[in-house]
Amino acid sequence: MLWWKRIWRQPMNLFMFIVFHIAAPAIYWLVSREDATLFDGDWLRFHKIVTNFLLVSVFSNLWKLILSDPTPRKIIFTENDHITKGWDVCNTCEAYRPHRAHHCVTCRVCVLKRDHHCYFAGNCVGYSNARYFYGLLFFTWLALVYTNFITLEFLFKTTLLNPIQVLVSFFAPIPAALVGYLHEDFFVLFVSTISLFALGYTCYLIFLHSESFVSGITLTEMNREKESYKERYRTGVFQNMREIFGLNWPVAWISPFIPSPLLSDGSQFPHPKNNRITHSSRQRK
Ligand SMILES: [Zn+2]
């Protein structure tokens, strides 16, 4: 399905997509305002490089995630080896699917090594695009830490100056504007509060995904599968980083544009039912 259809057809995908594309540029505008920082000279130039790098990192990861195809379309119908590999059947797709592939009711398709559905991208996070998801999460968190570090001082100063006017402007901006009581920095305050809440939410997401990042077990498996199933696919954090970011994993996390081939096509994992299938990363050792 085309990316814009995936987003357009699901109200939650569309809502989160719009929220992100309004909030992120607004937060970028806030942190890149020259009067919002105490920097000047070389520090100001460095600050501009940092903010632009973070903006490009966030949006390049997001759009790589939006445009990626994590489904087994390319391999599921071309190979008829479900018997030798012990693949199971997806009753909804009415097709065989590799181990660790799960069906997404939002995307209406099976996804290889499915982790979860990301509403911000309107796409599932699976084997082929996990790199972009973790990149998006990390750089969004980093950008928000940086933004809050820069803007909290402004927020505190303004709030201390006239806390009642700030509160009224926040909770009743239209009446406050009508009677001329809207705080002059209302929009700046509003965006800095958004970035503070966004940082809290991003910290929660990092906490949510940290266990699967460290263990190599996907969020879907974490929630649905038995302990014995999970143990088959447990890897260390470094092996999992190789699996997520590919062969060039020590540098690939820096930018989604750094080429880094993945270890397999996402259909093969070590599995006790069939010892002949070894993980491609182990073959390379
Ligand atoms: Zn399916």
Ligand SMILES: [Zn+2]
């Ligand atoms: Zn999905």
